[in-house]
Amino acid sequence: MELNKYVIGVDYGTDSVRAIIVDAANGKELASSVHYYQRWQKALFCDAPKNVFRQHPLDYLEGIEITIKDAIQKAGGKAVADNIRGISVDTTGSTPIAVDKTGKPLSLTPEFENNPNAMFILWKDHTAIKEAAEINDHATKFDINYLKYVGGIYSSEWFWAKLLHIIRVDEQVRKATYSWVEHCDWIPFVLTGGKDASQIKRSRCAAGHKALWAEEFGGLPPDEFFSTLDPLLAGFASRLFRDTYTSDVSAGSISAEWAAKLGLPADVKIGVGAFDAHMGAVGGQIEPYFLSKVMGTSTCDILVAPNAEMKDKLVAGICGQVDGSVIPGMAGLEAGQSAFGDTYAWFKNIVSWPLNNLLSSSKVIDEDTIEALKNEIFEEIIPELSRQAALLPIEETNELAIDWFNGRRTPDADQSLKGAVIGLNLGTDAPRFFRAIAEATCFGAKSIVERMIDEGVPVKGLIGIGGVAKKSAFIMQMMADIIGMPIKIHQHVHTCALGAAMFASVVAELHPNVEAAMEAMGGGFDVVYEPNAELSDVYAKRYKQYKGLGDFITFQTRQIEQSLSA
Ligand SMILES: Nc1ncnc2c1ncn2[C@@H]1O[C@H](COP(=O)(O)OP(=O)(O)O)[C@@H](O)[C@H]1O
Ligand SMILES: O=C(CO)[C@@H](O)[C@@H](O)COP(=O)(O)O
Numbered sequence: 001m002e003l004n005k006y007v008i009g010v011d012y013g014t015d016s017v018r019a020i021i022v023d024a025a026n027g028k029e030l031a032s033s034v035h036y037y038q039r040w041q042k043a044l045f046c047d048a049p050k051n052v053f054r055q056h057p058l059d060y061l062e063g064i065e066i067t068i069k070d071a072i073q074k075a076g077g078k079a080v081a082d083n084i085r086g087i088s089v090d091t092t093g094s095t096p097i098a099v100d101k102t103g104k105p106l107s108l109t110p111e112f113e114n115n116p117n118a119m120f121i122l123w124k125d126h127t128a129i130k131e132a133a134e135i136n137d138h139a140t141k142f143d144i145n146y147l148k149y150v151g152g153i154y155s156s157e158w159f160w161a162k163l164l165h166i167i168r169v170d171e172q173v174r175k176a177t178y179s180w181v182e183h184c185d186w187i188p189f190v191l192t193g194g195k196d197a198s199q200i201k202r203s204r205c206a207a208g209h210k211a212l213w214a215e216e217f218g219g220l221p222p223d224e225f226f227s228t229l230d231p232l233l234a235g236f237a238s239r240l241f242r243d244t245y246t247s248d249v250s251a252g253s254i255s256a257e258w259a260a261k262l263g264l265p266a267d268v269k270i271g272v273g274a275f276d277a278h279m280g281a282v283g284g285q286i287e288p289y290f291l292s293k294v295m296g297t298s299t300c301d302i303l304v305a306p307n308a309e310m311k312d313k314l315v316a317g318i319c320g321q322v323d324g325s326v327i328p329g330m331a332g333l334e335a336g337q338s339a340f341g342d343t344y345a346w347f348k349n350i351v352s353w354p355l356n357n358l359l360s361s362s363k364v365i366d367e368d369t370i371e372a373l374k375n376e377i378f379e380e381i382i383p384e385l386s387r388q389a390a391l392l393p394i395e396e397t398n399e400l401a402i403d404w405f406n407g408r409r410t411p412d413a414d415q416s417l418k419g420a421v422i423g424l425n426l427g428t429d430a431p432r433f434f435r436a437i438a439e440a441t442c443f444g445a446k447s448i449v450e451r452m453i454d455e456g457v458p459v460k461g462l463i464g465i466g467g468v469a470k471k472s473a474f475i476m477q478m479m480a481d482i483i484g485m486p487i488k489i490h491q492h493v494h495t496c497a498l499g500a501a502m503f504a505s506v507v508a509e510l511h512p513n514v515e516a517a518m519e520a521m522g523g524g525f526d527v528v529y530e531p532n533a534e535l536s537d538v539y540a541k542r543y544k545q546y547k548g549l550g551d552f553i554t555f556q557t558r559q560i561e562q563s564l565s566a
Pocket of ligand 1 (some may be wrong): 295
């Protein structure tokens with residue numbers, strides 16, 4: 001391999017985007033830069049109680065420009081920029097948007113610039129619950145099971161449910177929509193100067209896990225599948241795409257406009273995009289049958305298995321299994337939890353209520369001191385709760401929680417479910433409550449491992465990446481104890497971006513394939529949490545209680561739904 005050739009990995013998370021510049025020879029990071037989405041930070045275009053989470057494309061465009069330029073400057077400026085060979089991008093998903101014939105998002109046109117329906121529908125937007133239920137019902141009417149590769153259940157977090165919802169609720173947007181595009185497909189299209197929506201190179205990862213694409217179906221399900229669901233969908237399937245590409249393939253060279261904007265050479269290769277957890281699994285050096293868990297706001301869990309060994313095996317209730325969605329030539333299996341760190345963030349908000357609402361009217365401290373005090377305390381809430389919770393005895397009668405605060409993604413997607421905490425008494429304080437919800441998130445993680453194993457896919461070990469994996473020894477130890485398996489934490493802070501950089505190195509032909517890039521650029525693991533055998537009994541009992549409570553919550557939810565629809 002040529003020496004001193006650099007690649008850029010860009011990772012679009014839920015709240016922020018980061019770019020890293022990496023030496024393709026050894027994965028050494030030269031610089032990184034993080035940018036928080038400006039409009040998103042102000043919660044513009046969102047309505048959390050109604051599950052509306054929309055992101056403006058300008059947040060993404062500003063973010064990539066700011067972070068890449070900043071990273072280049074930190075890395076040494078032009079000398080480094082001149083040796084950059086490739087850029088690959090991962091994003092959240094399914095996070096699609098309506099575009100016109102030229103591939104321009106409608107919200108980048110004056111008519112729709114403030115219309116949330118013309119923006120990216122973020123993965124955690126659950127406004128399409130009804131449409132997902134309709135898709136699930138409709139799929140049973142066909143001889144071919146179009147849901148077989150997405151775990152048998154279509155989710156409101158995904159591509160078609162979101163498209164159907166938007167074109168139903170917004171006639172103006174419907175009339176102007178030519179195509180429907182995932183965030184991870186739109187960014188490479190922009191960077192390569194695309195001007196025709198029909199030429200967008202669609203990611204195998206996004207299409208297979210969220211849009212019902214499968215080689216076996218000859219692409220997407222036929223137009224008839226969708227037009228008989230709702231005539232408003234007529235024509236989309238045949239117009240959208242047939243072919244998909246794995247992320248070791250180039251989407252093209254950087255456009256002259258973006259090369260000039262970022263100060264990069266004209267021949268920089270842009271890779272086909274993929275979802276964050278999928279590239280993150282590669283960044284975290286995934287091996288067959290290891291479950292790579294990106295643990296942040298949510299979790300996204302990825303397992304790879306050789307196609308020859310998967311054969312016709314289908315895993316029910318996960319978020320899909322797709323040939324080449326992670327590593328070309330292997331099946332990529334996805335599962336996850338819709339709220340993970342978000343559950344802790346929710347509790348932090350609850351306990352911060354007086355700080356947010358009463359402190360500002362204090363007559364004893366001035367405004368600047370209030371701000372400084374708030375910042376100091378906010379930073380310490382989760383770490384201190386974790387320290388206190390770690391000291392509590394683990395008993396069968398402890399408070400017990402269900403982690404479905406943003407619905408249940410896996411096993412068996414059902415976004416209408418909600419969280420719960422039982423067993424409260426007057427002795428329940430903040431650390432005990434926090435411990436219960438933290439434990440529930442770990443039980444949720446165990447139920448994913450259990451589902452894989454029950455369906456005949458062995459899980460040989462766990463790889464932890466993402467913010468919570470890095471920041472919380474408390475949660476990681478609890479998870480190892482509850483699942484009964486060691487968890488190794490990858491050394492890199494920006495593991496998803498590192499995975500994107502690895503893909504960029506393959507696209508730029510600096511490494512022959514993804515496996516070689518992982519080997520050369522990986523860097524290994526820095527901590528391993530071993531399970532504590534003494535706790536296995538009590539946690540087995542608590543897990544049984546968790547499952548029982550989950551069944552009860554599900555039953556109650558159905559009862560309430562029935563009484564509402566009666
Ligand atoms: N010390 C901590 N312990 C546990 N969770 C934490 C801690 N600090 C932050 N978090 C959680 O980490 C999550 C953010 O994870 P991160 O990986 O940084 O973001 P993203 O999911 O957007 O990529 C938040 O939901 C937050 O509640
Ligand atoms: O669901 C997926 C990928 O399929 C993720 O994009 C989603 O969980 C978002 O994760 P992050 O909040 O970026 O950690």
